[in-house]
Amino acid sequence: MRQIRLPKRILSGLLAGALLLTPAMAFTDTGGHWAETAVNKWSQEYGVLQGYDDGSFRPDASITRGAFAGILDRFLQFQTAAPSGTFSDTTGSRWEDSILKLNAAGVYLGSEGKALPGDSITRQQAMTMVARAFQLGGTDNPLSYHDEAGVANYARPYIAELTARGWITDAVENSFRPTESLTRAELVNLLNNMIQVLIQTSGNYSSNVDGTLLINATGGAALSNMTVSGDLLIAPGVTGAVTLDNVTVSGEIRNFSSITPQITQSPAETPVTPEQPAPPEQPGTPSSGEDFDWGIVVTPPPAAPDTPGGPDQPAAPGVQPNEVYTPGVPTGETFLYDNRQIPVYAGTERSQLSHGDFVWSGDRLVYVGNQFRTRFGIDISAYQNRASENETIDWQAVRNDGVEFAFVRVGLRGYSSGKIAEDAYYRQNIQGAMAAGIETGVYFFAQAITVEEAIEEADFVIQCLQGLEINGPVAYDWEMGNSSYRVYGIAPEMATACAVAFCKRIQEAGYTPMVYQSSYVAYMKYDQGAVAPYLCWFPEYKSDSSEKLCPTLYYQPDYWQFSSKCSIAGIGGNVDANIQFIR
Template sequence: MRKKRILAALTALALSAGLTVVPAKAAFTDTAGHWAEGAITKWSEQYGIINGYEDGTFRPDASITRGAFAGILDRFLKYQAVSPAETFSDTAGTYWEQQILKLHAAGVYLGNNGQALAGDTITRQQAVTMIARAFGVTGTSTALPYTDAADIASYAQAPLAEMTARGYITDCADGRFRPTEPITRAEIVNILNNMVTVLVQTSAVYSAPVEGTLMINASEGAYLKGMSISGDLIVAPGVTGPVVLEYVTVGGTVRNFSNVELTVIADTSKPEQTPGGSTGQQPSAGIQPSEVYTPSPTTGEYITYSGKQYPVYAGVEPNRFAQNDFIWDPVHPDRLMYVGGACSTSFGIDVSAYQNRECENNTIDWQAVRNDGVEFAMVRIGLRGTSTGAIHADAFYKQNIEGAMAAGIQTGVYFFAQAITVEEAIEEADFVLSLLEGHQINGPVAYDWEMHDSSYRVYGTTPEMATACAIAFCRRIEEAGYKAMVYAGQYVSYVKYDQGALAPYLSWYPEYKSASSEKLYPTLYYQMDYWQFSSSCAIAGIGDGRTTKVDANIRFNW
């Protein structure tokens, strides 16, 4: 009935009224001929996301405060939840207080030592990081193709790498990112323009095809009908009314940040969504999880993660570590040392083609790596694409295996998995085994199944299927005579995996620490065999040995 009322009231409206992007004459006295003129017109005059001044200027090259930037993101996403007024010590009564508290509730605006610093100028790296958080932009990209990459703060490196990889950052023609410089109003508009092609701000029926990404932020909901979107479909957190997709195809992914469930009258091409909406459909044919394993018993206790409770599996050893078990190495300040005394440890790294490409002739100096104290290495042997599902070998896996083994480093391999069926997991294992033919390794073979956001093909995979895929891979690996290991962070460990069923295999857990970390131990409820504690360690023989980022690990030898 709600859908019919929307249609009846809005059929007479122009289908694309107020939404089509049309180049217009500059509405401001200072934007004619500016490099961002078109984007400024679109996002100021058409959508009203970033406004001009009363004197008729836009001031495209002016900086902006942290508070005003929060206002822009709030107008874009229309956040609903608000953090307590006392969250920051310096926001009470200030102009941008509500917007800052909304962004804080959404995990976007974190502040600094309890202060929001709303009046401070926001830098380029701060702004890009906040935009990435707001839009859930995460991924595996680590490359920072900027000549001043060494100046980029550690907190901004991963989001900036992914934002760059997706083509959202296009204002660095001279090769520099300029991380600590103030971001300008034009640069903000340019990033938003690169991320979103069309913004739906009303519940009017929309049917015009979109070459790019369409975002809905209409509080009352929206109705998309008989159209195609070549990029992503994003539903903002401020959408509270119904969203209807009638004969809509989406070439990218659906990212639903709202609490409303989408009504799909005809299938979209990729109906997977971020938390808050309905989940994607998984293949029903083929080997079923029940044919692979029997669910493990639980203890009746629960782990609280992201506000939800997940069962504790019986017979799985809990985490033994405590705060005093780890210290920073006085010789290598970016490496943690285990000083607890309950076991011996080894220091190791994991590498992929990303590290090779930072080296002269794409070659890691493995002897220098060994001389720098590295005792074991996990080499990426291959990967399955997060969108296409195609399987590829790592471009440098052969030379990395051979180089590490020749240097006397214990060597294992890992495969970046994206299996959504048991058959695909077996295919991944067989692919790894085929690549290992003719190569000697003396370390484990790890299954690295990750799901960062809805752009990953594994999004929506049920916990039963995810567990079955991991077990199928590991069984195939161990049948071939290798030791299997499962790599998983907290989300996959708690939400997707039956830990009791995976207990027979080694575990590899990532949780990064830095000098500012309050807890220097891994906080996963369960005990792990390997801990990836950093993604930014400097290792001799890889790149320049100072600024090239390498994942660092500790192996616990019980």
């Protein structure tokens, strides 16, 4: 495939200070070096990397922690900074701004209140920061390096994730060398493995990309009539429009910005369209376990009038949907969604919420209507632990910050492998939240394609909760992303049967079941008459620029996940924020 050819200009000083001074040209000391190709690509093709006045690149020199923060900041252009004084040793440092922005993003956590900007960054520190910066939550897969015993616990899941993705290619004789200083060549090699094409200038692009494409042009970009064989990444610093017209993304769309990409598709293509932006760690974007993590949840719209989500998979042998639930009864009313008339079912309640019912108070929406009593809550998983000091959430501080309820991720099923795994921190999070007096529920990221699998997922949750006390709902978070999801194309009848089977099993065990459902899943995959008996948790993110400060789901939700970027005392990084509606 042809790659996009971009203007060979310097990217706003990207890598300035760490990769300094000489203009893009062949360096005197990279000929024959193992990273020569990567260095030349990012210096000569893109004009991004630079060397020193003497014409050298010094590929085997180390990088300081501060300079490394500057690299990641300029690469992704983070927007929000932590308060000055967060670290005791950054005042006056040329890297202070970048360090504070990475700290606000949950990337740069420091050590005992210090950032240590002048220290060389070790390989395990660098891999951890890269994974956090790109919102890769990590995996519990075992490491196979000869020296894996020397890898620190905080870095282990991130190194495992980068290894599983094939991005760490500089292990010498299968040694990772976790405590050695990262070299400039090793950094270039890692970034080159992760990103194949960079769009740093706003404009129109239509050439195929063989690999992963990163857009970090502040003004956005317009892509059309092209294929991206890897992932499409949108940097946090992108504030302009990103449009995709007849673009096929074979991997994942991972959106780290506050904008929502506009995606259109010709009728002949199988489209991928965005729902609301979804951060890592909202239900559906798990960050521990294998094959996960995006900055946007994508759900494919119908591929044909009667086959939402692509061609329906044939019913699997075993328990059939008609053995699990009785179809809902349509009222004869309909409403319009995605140019389709969606039936309204008996026993459902239309939303009573409107734009004027909500106002912003800092980064939190507050309900000012008069029909409901509301409570403020959050949902968390391993990502928040790993972004917090000592990987531990201060639940009393969370409670003191006004959090009244929390949903803790218990576990997940891999969206491609189908393997079930528990969240590494669920037990300590449940115990901590309950001890702080926070009403505590849980959720499971589900990928069931049969009734038997849905029951297996419910039984897994019940087993995990043995010996633990919770007093909130147990949520079934079944989501369908792009065609790499194992649930892609599942028939609505089976999707509904899986949800109902899970909820029935949870209810039988004495817990209150709840169904997490986006607009697409609610309208195109679930029989709302069948799931009406269960609580509804609806995700839709709002910002200052939102036209409507209310959930747009036709039905009345019990819980609304309204933000992915809330700041909560006692928790590092961004947190998903929710409102509960109580009559």
